[in-house]
Amino acid sequence: MRKFITKSTKKAGLPPGTLIHIGDKKVDQTKISIIDYDDARLNEKEVRTIEECFPFKDQPTVTWINIDGLHDVEVIEKIGKYFDIHPLILEDILHTGQRSKIEDLEQHVYIVTQMLSLDEDSGEIQEEQLSIILGPNFVISFQEKAGDVFDPVRERIRTGKVRIRKSKADYLTYSLLDTVVDNYFLILDKLAERIEVLEEEMFNHPSSETLRTIHNLKRQIISLRRTISPLREVISRIEREEFALIHESTSMFYKDVYDHIFQIIETVDTLRDLVTGLFDTYLTNASNKMNEIMKVLTIIATIFIPLTFIAGIYGMNFKYIPELEWRWGYFLVLFVMLIVFAGMIVYFRRKKWL
Numbered sequence: 615m616r617k618f619i620t621k622s623t624k625k626a627g628l629p630p631g632t633l634i635h636i637g638d639k640k641v642d643q644t645k646i647s648i649i650d651y652d653d654a655r656l657n658e659k660e661v662r663t664i665e666e667c668f669p670f671k672d673q674p675t676v677t678w679i680n681i682d683g684l685h686d687v688e689v690i691e692k693i694g695k696y697f698d699i700h701p702l703i704l705e706d707i708l709h710t711g712q713r714s715k716i717e718d719l720e721q722h723v724y725i726v727t728q729m730l731s732l733d734e735d736s737g738e739i740q741e742e743q744l745s746i747i748l749g750p751n752f753v754i755s756f757q758e759k760a761g762d763v764f765d766p767v768r769e770r771i772r773t774g775k776v777r778i779r780k781s782k783a784d785y786l787t788y789s790l791l792d793t794v795v796d797n798y799f800l801i802l803d804k805l806a807e808r809i810e811v812l813e814e815e816m817f818n819h820p821s822s823e824t825l826r827t828i829h830n831l832k833r834q835i836i837s838l839r840r841t842i843s844p845l846r847e848v849i850s851r852i853e854r855e856e857f858a859l860i861h862e863s864t865s866m867f868y869k870d871v872y873d874h875i876f877q878i879i880e881t882v883d884t885l886r887d888l889v890t891g892l893f894d895t896y897l898t899n900a901s902n903k904m905n906e907i908m909k910v911l912t913i914i915a916t917i918f919i920p921l922t923f924i925a926g927i928y929g930m931n932f933k934y935i936p937e938l939e940w941r942w943g944y945f946l947v948l949f950v951m952l953i954v955f956a957g958m959i960v961y962f963r964r965k966k967w968l
Contacts, residue, residue, distance in 0.1 A: 635687055635708045641758075646661050646666075646682075652779070658772070664689050676786060678755070679752065680754075680755045682760040683757075684756060697747070697749065697754065699747060700722075706745070707745045714728065715847075721749070725787070727791070728743060729744040739834050739838060741841060750859060795874050795878070812831070832886065832890065832893065835886045836886065839879065842878055920954050921955065
């Protein structure tokens, strides 16, 4: 949080619409790829300059322009000018960490959300801002780094004879969002597996490391819900409102995405409850273990109280203690102490304290 606030101060005092990248530089060089298609043909390529994208603006085909890397402000500014994208939208694209939202600008529809991935080594959930500009016949996607979850969409476009090749740009936008949401399920499956492992560890060999893992997992799940929840409102707006660039035939598909998001949020809540239950179980087990230790120590102390009393009586150096000069006095005291010890053990067992 502190890191995010520190970077946000770069904009302090600047006028609205000032283009400045706020976030980490995740790639060395901006990568631009184009997929242009219709029902009959497909043209896929990578370009070196943003100017090579400009001829596709007025093509009758559907064009998907994907930009990996947001640190090159000049590239974002040029594409914004040529495709008539509002400066405030460009500002949001460059300001990573945005909350999921949708803006209808008549000529364009702007959607921003978070694309998630799970780092297998660290177990951390990685967030990446995904911005999508929907135009009449084009879709421009902005990502912070190379590598995404859109390979199934690309493969469907390459295959041909599928709905996406026969549909307009609004269906491509739906496909991208649907793929992002479907990837959330994969992350939830991984988290559910980690919870199962923690449950087994909890009842076998819990340790302080287990508690740290539970706390970290709970933090991730809370962050995941905070990231996903706003996207539900984005999809809901597409269902409720009329967007000029989203046809009625396509808006029906967004209902399926909304159902998926609702299911994901319910699953996240369930996982959060499970993790909270694990945390409570750990504390309960730790408390029970401490109680058992205190119980044993209390019983030991209770047993030695009368023994210590007897030993204290005969440890006094008074001259006229009768048993001090008796030949069998020492053994008698030991015998009495043994009887007291045995009697207390029997009593504790009858009370089921042992």
